[in-house]
Structure formats: C-alpha cells, structure tokens
Amino acid sequence: MNVKKTRTPRGKRDSTDAEAGTGDAQTTPPNSRTLQKEATRAAILQSALLIFSERGFDGGSTRDIAAHAGVHHALIKYYFGSKDTLWRAAVTFLFERQAAEMSFEPPAAAATAKSRLSRRDHAREILRQYVLYCARHPEHARLMMQESLRDSERLQWAADTFISGTASRAERFVQMLQREGVLPDVSVPALVYIIVGSAQLFYTLAPEVRRVWGIDPADEAVTAAHVEALLAVLVR
Amino acid sequence: MNVKKTRTPRGKRDSTDAEAGTGDAQTTPPNSRTLQKEATRAAILQSALLIFSERGFDGGSTRDIAAHAGVHHALIKYYFGSKDTLWRAAVTFLFERQAAEMSFEPPAAAATAKSRLSRRDHAREILRQYVLYCARHPEHARLMMQESLRDSERLQWAADTFISGTASRAERFVQMLQREGVLPDVSVPALVYIIVGSAQLFYTLAPEVRRVWGIDPADEAVTAAHVEALLAVLVR
DNA sequence: AAACTCATTATACAAATGGTTAATCAAAGC
DNA sequence: GCTTTGATTAACCATTTGTATAATGAGTTT
Incomplete structure (x- = not known):
C-alpha cells in the first residue's frame, strides 16, 4: 500500500x-x-x-x-x-463493494434471461459470479471468518448490519433452486453453508493451498478449474 | 476448563x-x-x-x-x-486425536465392507464420519484456519508435518470416488476443498450460524440435517 | 504576504504481553 | 523426622499496543 x-x-x-x-x-x-x-x-x-x-x-x-x-x-x-x-x-x-460488484440475488432481477437460459444455467452463472468474487477479494471472507468463529460484539454488529441481509438473499436463492429441482429438498441453512463453504475455502486458505498443493488459487486457470468443479458438483 | x-x-x-x-x-x-x-x-x-x-x-x-x-x-x-x-x-x-477418532482413508482398510456396501454407500459413510468429526471438534478446523489464511512459519511447519499427509489421503479418497463415478472428473484439489469446505464451514462458523439463523450446529438434529444435505449434494 | 485551517507528527502513558528469575512449599525418598 | 525434589508462585523486565494531547508546518484564504 x-x-x-x-x-x-x-x-x-x-x-x-x-x-x-x-x-x-x-x-x-x-x-x-x-x-x-x-x-x-x-x-x-x-x-x-x-x-x-x-x-x-x-x-x-x-x-x-x-x-x-x-x-x-x-x-x-x-x-x-x-x-x-x-x-x-x-x-x-467490504459489503458495499460486494453489493456493487455482485448481485447475488438476481433471481428476480435477471428475469429477462429466464427465457433464454434455463434455470440451471442461470444458477450456474450466479454461482460462477460468486466464486469469481471470492477469488477476486479473498480478504472479504478472511476478515469475516476471523470474527465469525467466535461470538463477540463485533460479530453481533456485523450480523445485524450486513450478514443477516446477505443470508436472506442466499436463502431465497437456495429455495428458488430447490423449487426448480436444481438443489435437493434438504435443510436450507445447511445448503447455504455448503455452497458458501465450497466456494470460499479454496480462496480463504490460499496460503495453505499454495504450500500443500503447489497451485495458486489466484491463477486464472486454477480458478476456472475450481468453478468447473463447483458447478459439476452443485448443479446437477 | x-x-x-x-x-x-x-x-x-x-x-x-x-x-x-x-x-x-x-x-x-x-x-x-x-x-x-x-x-x-x-x-x-x-x-x-x-x-x-x-x-x-x-x-x-x-x-x-x-x-x-x-x-x-x-x-x-x-x-x-x-x-x-x-x-x-x-x-x-489435534491431528493425533483426529487420526485416532477417524480413519479418513479406509478405502483400503474397510475393504471388507466393499462386498456389502456399494462404493456409493461407502463414500457416504466416510463423509458422514468426517462431518461428525467436524461437529464434535470444531476447534480443530478453527485453529488450523486461523493459521492457513496467511503464510507463516507456523503454517509451513503444520503443512510439512500434518496437512500434507492429510491432503494426500484426501486426494486418494477423491480419486477413488472419481474412478467409481461418484464424483465428476474435475480438478482434484478443487474437489478436496469443496468437500472440506462444505463439511467444515457450518461448524467453524457456528457462532455466526447461531446468531444469523437461530439454529445451533451443535444440536444433534441440526447436524443430522447437515449430513443429509451434504450427502444429497456431494454423492450423486 | 499575513492569518488561519487542519492534516500530520512527536511524545507520552497506562495497560497488556511474552519471557525470565528466584523464592516457596508440599510431596517423595531416606 | 529430615532432606531433597520439583511443581507452583511472586516479582520483575523489556516490548508492544491503544489511546490521548500538544506541537508543527504546509496549504488555503483573505
């Protein structure tokens, strides 16, 4: 800096x-x-x-x-x-930049694309955008994770001010995918953390990935492979 | 204490x-x-x-x-x-207790069960065991995560001493599931972090989950629901 | 060019922290 | 019972850390 x-x-x-x-x-x-x-x-x-x-x-x-x-x-x-x-x-x-760069919840916004893209393709695009955001700004998940793994006044503030809203949007997104048959009809909170975890961890733990696997999540090709893997697993 | x-x-x-x-x-x-x-x-x-x-x-x-x-x-x-x-x-x-409580890599060890259980059921059992371990000892993932999101001498030591071995076992496990057609044929490191992330995050971020979703990952029923969701998503 | 604003720096301070040393005192051994 | 051993405590030190206050001086205004 x-x-x-x-x-x-x-x-x-x-x-x-x-x-x-x-x-x-x-x-x-x-x-x-x-x-x-x-x-x-x-x-x-x-x-x-x-x-x-x-x-x-x-x-x-x-x-x-x-x-x-x-x-x-x-x-x-x-x-x-x-x-x-x-x-x-x-x-x-962090959260304002995320809101500016990513519309996590375009299930309604990008409704126009519904005609051309199938619901499955639409889900893929949203997830892809989210993974790319995690790759672009790994400090977001890192900083929030530091606070979320213990309860504190800061976590309470962040939860009330930002996380709850994000969680609601994620919840609606998951429920939409369930209705469309893209995701199984199981616990919604569990699904949210499964999606978020599988998208984030690869980038938040980038130092470990580099050291243990010898690859760099910041590489475009590596991220592309991760997106491919995530979509192959999550969107059936 | x-x-x-x-x-x-x-x-x-x-x-x-x-x-x-x-x-x-x-x-x-x-x-x-x-x-x-x-x-x-x-x-x-x-x-x-x-x-x-x-x-x-x-x-x-x-x-x-x-x-x-x-x-x-x-x-x-x-x-x-x-x-x-x-x-x-x-x-x-942490790692010695994990080794004692969980045989993450029984693909060879529990070969006897191969006759009775299908490979798919076997994969389910391993993943279930891993999720239950994460639920039982959330401090393991929390402590390691704290160190893995920045590079340091401690991370280097942990990577060389423990993480690499765990990663190798996870790699073999994933490759076995790929051969059996349970997991798609995509980047193995990506798959490993997808599996680990989707299993861990729900428990490492338990304070956030409690505050934002009003449920407690430590509850048996909640964990059961998470296991069900994870298996439904990962094991096709 | 002089007066004024205010962004920046110097300095200070109490509390917390990792580490070290010597004293203490109960248990073990005789 | 007396000595020895060693687990525990008290006291201390240098450094770091968050915060606070006063001094400074360049940029703006008149």
Whole structure:
C-alpha cells in the first residue's frame, strides 16, 4: 500500500498529479488537500482490510496498519476515531463493494434471461459470479471468518448490519433452486453453508493451498478449474 | 476448563480421587504428584486449543490461556517452553486425536465392507464420519484456519508435518470416488476443498450460524440435517 | 504576504504481553 | 523426622499496543 506521496520533508505532496480526478461538479472543486486526505483515508482502510483479514482484530495492530499504509499511526484516530471504528469501516467497505460488484440475488432481477437460459444455467452463472468474487477479494471472507468463529460484539454488529441481509438473499436463492429441482429438498441453512463453504475455502486458505498443493488459487486457470468443479458438483 | 484441584492454600491437591486411573503397570506407579502434573499439562493444552482456535496465535495471550486453565501463567513456560511450542503441541494433539477418532482413508482398510456396501454407500459413510468429526471438534478446523489464511512459519511447519499427509489421503479418497463415478472428473484439489469446505464451514462458523439463523450446529438434529444435505449434494 | 485551517507528527502513558528469575512449599525418598 | 525434589508462585523486565494531547508546518484564504 503506502500512500507515499513522494514526501518532501513532511506530509507535503507534489501537486503534479494531484488534479487527476476532477470528475465531480459544483461541491467545492477538490483541493490538493482534500484529495490527499481522501488518499490517506483510503490507504489506511485498504491496509486495515489486509492486516485485519490476515491477523484478525486482536492480532492486527493499528501501528502495523499505519506502517503498511505509510502514515503515522496517530492518523488512525484522526480519521476513524478508534481501532474498533476502523474495523467497522473496513467491514462496511467490504459489503458495499460486494453489493456493487455482485448481485447475488438476481433471481428476480435477471428475469429477462429466464427465457433464454434455463434455470440451471442461470444458477450456474450466479454461482460462477460468486466464486469469481471470492477469488477476486479473498480478504472479504478472511476478515469475516476471523470474527465469525467466535461470538463477540463485533460479530453481533456485523450480523445485524450486513450478514443477516446477505443470508436472506442466499436463502431465497437456495429455495428458488430447490423449487426448480436444481438443489435437493434438504435443510436450507445447511445448503447455504455448503455452497458458501465450497466456494470460499479454496480462496480463504490460499496460503495453505499454495504450500500443500503447489497451485495458486489466484491463477486464472486454477480458478476456472475450481468453478468447473463447483458447478459439476452443485448443479446437477 | 480450570484444573481446580480443590486447592488447599497453594497447589495442594486432595488425594482422595487422585488414585483413580491406575491402569498402567510397572513403570513407576503414578504418584499423586505425576498425576497432578499430567492434569495440569492437559488443562493448559485444552485451554490453549480453545483460546487459540477462537482468537488465533497472536490474539490469544498465554496469560488468558493460563487463567482459563486455572493455573499460573509461568507454568506455560515450565510445561511447554514457549507460546510457540505450546501452539505446536496443541496442533499435534489435534491431528493425533483426529487420526485416532477417524480413519479418513479406509478405502483400503474397510475393504471388507466393499462386498456389502456399494462404493456409493461407502463414500457416504466416510463423509458422514468426517462431518461428525467436524461437529464434535470444531476447534480443530478453527485453529488450523486461523493459521492457513496467511503464510507463516507456523503454517509451513503444520503443512510439512500434518496437512500434507492429510491432503494426500484426501486426494486418494477423491480419486477413488472419481474412478467409481461418484464424483465428476474435475480438478482434484478443487474437489478436496469443496468437500472440506462444505463439511467444515457450518461448524467453524457456528457462532455466526447461531446468531444469523437461530439454529445451533451443535444440536444433534441440526447436524443430522447437515449430513443429509451434504450427502444429497456431494454423492450423486 | 499575513492569518488561519487542519492534516500530520512527536511524545507520552497506562495497560497488556511474552519471557525470565528466584523464592516457596508440599510431596517423595531416606 | 529430615532432606531433597520439583511443581507452583511472586516479582520483575523489556516490548508492544491503544489511546490521548500538544506541537508543527504546509496549504488555503483573505
């Protein structure tokens, strides 16, 4: 990461490339200062995602996060208030990005495709999108897993704020597939965790996969093989 | 946990129930002292399993482990040398217990049953045993997962010492099922992680499952439903 | 160019943590 | 009963960690 604004003595930034993204209108044209502020905040958030996802909330120190982002650790309080708030901001970022990149529940949205694609093909496409998301952003599952394997106030907050909604969409998705005969008529929560587990684990445990199997889940070909395997097993 | 030997002033134990397990022979009859030593060591190890599995290596402090075991934290050095050695002892315990409780690879061992049970039924039985193991000892997958989602010296050690062997057995198991037409002819590593993930996640994320779905994976009925779902999906 | 804002840094502090050492004290051996 | 052994405890240390506060200085405004 590292903001590394080609620092002059202290936090001075070279305003050469500062005027890059003037996409917005009216609302006060972004100063080099507000731009830099945004960059610093984003750098901290991204570093927090990485550190928290690999070491957990307790294991990841704010100083490590700041160092990885190339900023002073006091800026974490300045921008996010506390370690806890930073963690919540990271989780919020993850779920909002997921919502933006993936419409897990297009059973209704992509209804137009229903005519051309069979329900089975439709299920395949959704699952494929989900696996690709897991491959693209493995830190999402990693960070959430760190919190979900023990009960805590953070898990409670995440469950109420984000996980429950995602779970509801997954539940409807599974029930739809059951009605269509794609999935067997068994426990829905079990099916959800079977699908999620079989899609996620290969990427959350990528370090183990590399070391034990000598392949890299980040490789496109490897991911393609995983998608093929998952679809062959799940969608009968 | 808590050793809690009904302590008199200091580490004194009531020798009433001390002579409980005199099963062994010759090799110096277990003193009340050696018995207590074994109990203390076991208590520390069990507490380490719990704490490490829930908070990870960095997040779990030796003082918390000692407190949970009801002993002084200096005893961790006395019995295990260091936090790192304690962690390795915990991992060793996990894999040895797994080997004792589960013969994941009876494709050859239980060959006698091949005559009575079909290969498909045999696969079902193995998978069922594995799910039940995950349900019985969720801390195994939790603790290993904590280490496997980032590369470290500990992961390297665990991979070389235990995971590789388990992976080989799983690989042979999957290949056998492929030959029998139970599993599709796709990437073996992908299949392994699909199977493991669909079996484990429901129990490693039990706190999330309880909170989000209102069911407890530790319930026998819930586990039975999960086994049914897993077999319905995986064994065609 | 001077005054002002505020993003950034320096510094401090109490608590927690892994590790170490010496003291203690009950059990084992004589 | 007395000594020895060793499991347990107390006290200590250096480091890390989250948080807080004041100083600083570059960018903005007038």
